[in-house]
Amino acid sequence: xxxxxxxxxxxxxxxxxxxxxxxxxxxxxxxxxxxxxxxxxxxxxxxxxxxxxxxxxxxxxxxxxxxxxxxxxxxxxxxxxxxxxxxxxxxxxxxxxxxxxxxxxxxxxxxxxxxxxxxxxxxxxxxxxxxxxxxxxxxxxxxxxxxxxxxxxxxxxxxxxxxxxxxxxxxxxxxxxxxxxxxxxxxxxxxxxxxxxxxxxxxxxxxxxxxxxxxxxxxxxxxxxxxxxxxxx
Numbered sequence: 001x002x003x004x005x006x007x008x009x010x011x012x013x014x015x016x017x018x019x020x021x022x023x024x025x026x027x028x029x030x031x032x033x034x035x036x037x038x039x040x041x042x043x044x045x046x047x048x049x050x051x052x053x054x055x056x057x058x059x060x061x062x063x064x065x066x067x068x069x070x071x072x073x074x075x076x077x078x079x080x081x082x083x084x085x086x087x088x089x090x091x092x093x094x095x096x097x098x099x100x101x102x103x104x105x106x107x108x109x110x111x112x113x114x115x116x117x118x119x120x121x122x123x124x125x126x127x128x129x130x131x132x133x134x135x136x137x138x139x140x141x142x143x144x145x146x147x148x149x150x151x152x153x154x155x156x157x158x159x160x161x162x163x164x165x166x167x168x169x170x171x172x173x174x175x176x177x178x179x180x181x182x183x184x185x186x187x188x189x190x191x192x193x194x195x196x197x198x199x200x201x202x203x204x205x206x207x208x209x210x211x212x213x214x215x216x217x218x219x220x221x222x223x224x225x226x227x228x229x230x231x232x233x
Contacts, residue, residue, distance in 0.1 A: 003170060003232060003233065004117065004170055004171070004172055004191070004228065004231070004232075004233030005117060005118060005165050005166050005170045005171070006117060006118040006119075006120060006161055006164060006165030006166065006170060006171040006172070007113060007117045007118070007119055007120070007171070007172045007173075007174065007228075008119075008120045008121075008122045008157070008160065008161070008171060008172065008173040008174065008185070008190075009110070009119065009120070009121055009122065009143075009173075009174050009175070010122065010123060010173075010174065010175030010176060010177065010180070010181045011121055011123035011130065011133065011134070012123065012125070012133075012176075013103075013176045013177075013197040013199070013200065014103070014174065014175045014176050014181070014195060014197070014221075015102060015103060015106045015110075015121075015137065015139060015221075016100050016101055016102045016103060016106070016133060016137050017100075017101045017102075017103065019197065019199040019200060019201055020199055021095050021098055022064065022095075022201070023199060025064075025068075025091050025094075025095055026043065026046065028091060029042075029046065029068050029071075029072075029088065029091065030042045030043055030046075032072075032084065032087065032088070033071075033072060033075050033076075036075040036076055037075060042071070042075065045071050045074065045075065046067060046068060046071045047202060047203075049067040049070050049071045049074075050063070050064060050067045050203070051203060053066065053067050053070070054203075058124075058125070058126070058150050058151075059124050059125045059126075059150075059151075060125035060126035060129055060130075061092055061095045061096055061125075061126060061129055062092065062126050062129075063126075064092070064095075065088065065089065065091065065092030065095075068088045068091070068092075069085055069088050069089075072084060072085070072088060096129060096132075099136065100133050100136035100137045102137050102139065103220075103221065104220060104221070104222070105220060105221040105222040106137075106139060106221055107138075107139060107142070108221075108222070109221040109222060109224055109225065110139060110142040110143075111142055112225055113224070113225065113228075114142045114143075114144075117233075118144045118145070118164055118165050119142060119143045119144055120143060120144060120145045120146070120147060120160060120161075120164050120165070121134065121139075121140075121143045121145070121146045121147065122147045122149065122152065122156075122157075122160060122173070123146075123147070123148055123149070124148070124149050124150060124151055124152055124180065125148070127148050130148045131148070134146065144164065145163075145164045147160050147164075151180075152180040152181065152184055153184050154184045154185075154187040154188045155188075156184065157171075157173060157184055157185045157187075157188040157190055158188045158189075161188070161190060167189075168185070168188040168189040168190040169189045169190070171185075171190045171191070172185075172190060172191035172192075172193060172228070172233070173185035173190050173191070173192055173193065174193040174195060174218075174221075174224065175193075175194070175195065176194070176195055176196060176197040176200055176204075177200060177204035178194055178204070178205065178206040178207070178208060178209075179203070179204045179205065179206040180204055181194070182194050182206075182208075182209070182215065183206055183209065186209060186212050186214055186215060190214065191214045191215075191216065191231070192209075192212070192214060192215050192216070193215075193216045193217070193218060193224070193227065194208065194215070194216070194217045194218075195217075195218050195219070195220065195221065196217070196219075216231070
């Protein structure tokens with residue numbers, strides 16, 4: 001019997017594009033506030049606000065939009081006009097309506113694995129938006145279970161892989177974030193597979209655990225089946 005029975009997949013920037021739209025919106029925000037500071041300073045102020053607000057708003061577009069509004073109020077010293085706030089809210093609505101663009105080989109890879117392994121989508125962020133993107137991606141039928149969580153921790157993976165599989169020791173997590181997808185999964189006892197994306201939010205950066213025996217790296221989803229075979233999965 002295979003030692004690997006369950007494979008978890010991150011969603012944003014692992015199965016479909018996500019950070020691209022945040023970066024484009026951030027640039028629009030910086031341009032909107034250009035008269036109130038240098039672009040690099042505005043970007044840093046926004047990032048600091050986002051990080052500070054994670055404990056209140058969590059991950060996702062809605063929290064990002066609120067952080068843009070808060071940053072705009074700070075940069076204008078409390079004099080941000082209603083039209084500016086309205087424009088920022090419009091940015092958020094545009095992001096929430098943006099079409100979903102799946103990454104190369106997403107459906108083909110999931111389909112090739114779904115008959116032999118339990119596939120679990122494990123994503124964090126706003127419930128409504130993540131459900132919208134999953135439906136638009138048309139990948140939902142390939143998953144045995146979907147878990148939308150507030151954050152990804154060692155306990156998160158231990159719980160999910162026990163619920164939907166045979167425990168973390170017989171599971172693998174695949175994602176673009178070392179901080180959220182790989183390190184806590186390894187800590188729980190799973191395999192952790194890093195698939196870097198050309199754009200990854202600074203908050204998600206971490207040192208690759210190169211010495212960890214269950215850490216692996218792939219360049220794209222098409223490489224995953226061969227990796228699984230190489231570890232005896």
